[in-house]
Amino acid sequence: MSVATPALEVVGAGHVAQPDRPRLLRVSSLSVSFPGAEGRESEVVSELSYEIAQGETLGVVGESGCGKTMTSLAIMGLLPTGAKVSGSIEFDGKDLTAFSSRQWRCHRGRDVAMVFQEPMTAMNPVMKVGQQIAEVLVKHERLSKRAAFGRAVELLASVHIPSPERRAQDYPHQLSGGMRQRAMIAMALACRPKLLVADEPTTALDVTVQAQILDLMLELQETYGTAIQFISHNLAVVSEVAHRIMVMYSGRMVEYAPAEDLFANPLHPYTQGLIRTLPDIAQPMAELYTIPGSVGGKRPSGCRFSNRCPLADARCREAEPALREVMPSHHVACFKVN
Amino acid sequence: MNALVEVDNLNLHFPIDGGFFKEKLTLRALTDVSFSVEEDETLAIVGESGSGKTTLGYAISGLLTPTSGRIKFGAALGGHSQDRPVQLVFQDPFSALDPRMMVGDIVAEPLRLQGVSRAERLQQADDVLEQVGLPAESARRYPHEFSGGQRQRIAIARALIAKPKLIVADEPLSALDVSIQSQILNLLNKIKRDRTISYLFISHDLGVVHHLADRVVVLYLGRIMEIASRQDLFATPSHPYTQALLESVPRISRGRRKPGQALKGEIPTPLSPPPGCVFHTRCPRAQEVCRRQVPELLPAPGRPEQLSACHFKD
Numbered sequence: 001m002s003v004a005t006p007a008l009e010v011v012g013a014g015h016v017a018q019p020d021r022p023r024l025l026r027v028s029s030l031s032v033s034f035p036g037a038e039g040r041e042s043e044v045v046s047e048l049s050y051e052i053a054q055g056e057t058l059g060v061v062g063e064s065g066c067g068k069t070m071t072s073l074a075i076m077g078l079l080p081t082g083a084k085v086s087g088s089i090e091f092d093g094k095d096l097t098a099f100s101s102r103q104w105r106c107h108r109g110r111d112v113a114m115v116f117q118e119p120m121t122a123m124n125p126v127m128k129v130g131q132q133i134a135e136v137l138v139k140h141e142r143l144s145k146r147a148a149f150g151r152a153v154e155l156l157a158s159v160h161i162p163s164p165e166r167r168a169q170d171y172p173h174q175l176s177g178g179m180r181q182r183a184m185i186a187m188a189l190a191c192r193p194k195l196l197v198a199d200e201p202t203t204a205l206d207v208t209v210q211a212q213i214l215d216l217m218l219e220l221q222e223t224y225g226t227a228i229q230f231i232s233h234n235l236a237v238v239s240e241v242a243h244r245i246m247v248m249y250s251g252r253m254v255e256y257a258p259a260e261d262l263f264a265n266p267l268h269p270y271t272q273g274l275i276r277t278l279p280d281i282a283q284p285m286a287e288l289y290t291i292p293g294s295v296g297g298k299r300p301s302g303c304r305f306s307n308r309c310p311l312a313d314a315r316c317r318e319a320e321p322a323l324r325e326v327m328p329s330h331h332v333a334c335f336k337v338n
Numbered sequence: 339m340n341a342l343v344e345v346d347n348l349n350l351h352f353p354i355d356g357g358f359f360k361e362k363l364t365l366r367a368l369t370d371v372s373f374s375v376e377e378d379e380t381l382a383i384v385g386e387s388g389s390g391k392t393t394l395g396y397a398i399s400g401l402l403t404p405t406s407g408r409i410k411f412g413a414a415l416g417g418h419s420q421d422r423p424v425q426l427v428f429q430d431p432f433s434a435l436d437p438r439m440m441v442g443d444i445v446a447e448p449l450r451l452q453g454v455s456r457a458e459r460l461q462q463a464d465d466v467l468e469q470v471g472l473p474a475e476s477a478r479r480y481p482h483e484f485s486g487g488q489r490q491r492i493a494i495a496r497a498l499i500a501k502p503k504l505i506v507a508d509e510p511l512s513a514l515d516v517s518i519q520s521q522i523l524n525l526l527n528k529i530k531r532d533r534t535i536s537y538l539f540i541s542h543d544l545g546v547v548h549h550l551a552d553r554v555v556v557l558y559l560g561r562i563m564e565i566a567s568r569q570d571l572f573a574t575p576s577h578p579y580t581q582a583l584l585e586s587v588p589r590i591s592r593g594r595r596k597p598g599q600a601l602k603g604e605i606p607t608p609l610s611p612p613p614g615c616v617f618h619t620r621c622p623r624a625q626e627v628c629r630r631q632v633p634e635l636l637p638a639p640g641r642p643e644q645l646s647a648c649h650f651k652d
Contacts, residue, residue, distance in 0.1 A: 063515050064486075176604055177387065206386045206542045211586035211600035218597045233515045236545075236588035240595040263590050277520040279549045281572060281587060287527070288520035288549060294485060 059242030130168025382551035425497035431489030442477030
């Protein structure tokens with residue numbers, strides 16, 4: 001990765017909601033772009049700035065194509081080749097954008113770890129589950145293979161997999177979807193990372209198993225003090241775990257607030273739309289609200305949401321609104337919010 | 339109301355041949371399932387993965403043959419189970435559409451089987467694509483040019499073109515973003531308003547079911563746990579499993595979750611279902627009797643229309 005521009009201070013962004021906890025991750029003006037057809041660049045993440053404190057859960061919400069996954073891949077140093085990155089990512093005082101590939105390898109799996117949406121494709125299908133978990137420990141903690149396998153069994157027990165000794169000898173396809181995701185979390189937590197990036201970890205699961213996995217993540221956070229960046233397209237799922245929430249739209253942050261504030265007082269029309277599209281058991285409606293249009297396609301000029309926004313006027317189509325702190329710790333990028 | 343489909347004591351078991359030296363096993367996908375789908379009704383089938391929802395949908399579509407029991411199509415269908423006016427919509431709109439066929443041909447395929455001419459088929463395909471909210475030129479494009487939500491619309495158009503009486507929709511929203519889910523839910527409701535059609539709507543998510551279903555069947559490990567109207571099921575869930583399913587639906591109004599409320603454990607294997615009530619291994623109310631005796635599907639106290647299979651039902 002190359003650093004094109006030095007870190008910029010963005011006014012209003014990067015406020016830590018829980019000042020008692022020290023900062024762990026600080027992303028400043030992060031932009032990610034890919035070379036497109038005819039020499040044009042497509043920017044998938046634009047000028048993103050946020051922070052995560054130790055032991056805190058940041059929820060990242062937006063539809064498919066909003067740049068949620070690209071942001072996490074940038075933190076993990078796993079962006080596809082060809083990606084151009086600018087801005088800075090500071091983790092525990094170290095600037096990740098200056099890392100060599102060797103430093104990244106040391107960092108990944110030990111300081112930060114990732115849990116993916118579909119554990120079946122994220123795990124090696126021809127390697128026993130226990131061995132896959134042990135591999136991380138052999139690499140990072142220099143344990144012997146035997147000792148690492150023993151630790152792997154303990155880790156499987158810690159994520160409440162029944163008969164972990166036997167399960168460690170299983171291949172991924174022999175586990176149920178929920179158990180695979182537990183094993184995936186065990187693997188991610190093998191070296192007690194300070195930050196866990198969970199990208200749609202429950203989307204492929206049943207609601208009952210989803211509830212169990214959310215419970216597990218809260219429990220492990222309580223035990224180990226791990227910070228979590230939790231990504232989902234479903235605001236309701238995010239509301240179950242997040243301390244703070246960042247709403248992304250088309251590569252930009254449009255709202256950023258403590259979870260209670262966001263739900264009590266959603267300010268951005270996109271956030272309001274996301275909340276209204278959720279079916280609510282408490283209040284059945286004949287017609288569900290839908291946000292017209294979709295994220296894809298050509299970006300409109302001005303505010304990127306202007307072509308789908310019910311409130312958009314001429315000003316919104318001309319200029320892009322900056323992120324402002326409109327209430328303590330509550331940031332929004334919209335001209336229509338006072 | 340007239341019954342469109344009556345399912346009577348349906349059993350569907352798959353024999354598993356474990357190999358030469360291994361004993362033969364039986365996978366009990368569905369056991370003693372009885373219910374009916376009325377005309378112009380949306381019946382939701384709810385349960386976790388492995389509860390037999392998809393098997394049930396396939397059995398009603400005629401894709402699987404029951405081991406015992408009957409699936410009877412009512413007078414409205416002429417009583418012939420051979421020509422079932424049933425169409426299916428699948429979960430994954432990416433694998434459900436042939437990537438090498440033009441959308442118009444995909445949508446019109448059910449008519450091809452009925453011997454309708456190509457020009458007539460494509461004309462009808464254009465009409466039905468418009469009804470599901472896709473632009474007119476969609477028929478001459480290929481599936482890869484469409485997003486997930488649009489592909490699900492194509493799959494719905496294909497199901498609609500043969501004018502079925504019943505659409506079996508197997509988790510049609512699970513592969514989609516929530517913002518797109520609400521669009522497809524609204525589309526299904528709109529279709530229902532415009533024509534007389536029944537849905538068998540299969541889902542693991544009660545939150546979604548709430549916006550569509552007239553009645554709900556809760557399935558667990560191949561058995562019916564509860565059948566009730568939507569109002570009764572959501573207002574006064576009777577079976578502990580239904581209550582657990584409701585509890586696990588994420589809601590924004592609750593704030594950060596308090597751990598420990600999730601239903602424990604996983605659904606047991608249908609190769610050897612637990613004796614007695616199949617849910618007793620995970621049930622917070624399980625007593626000795628639950629381990630011995632299969633509870634019958636009986637009305638909940640004071641609610642004759644709400645059936646629940648539990649010794650200690652609410």
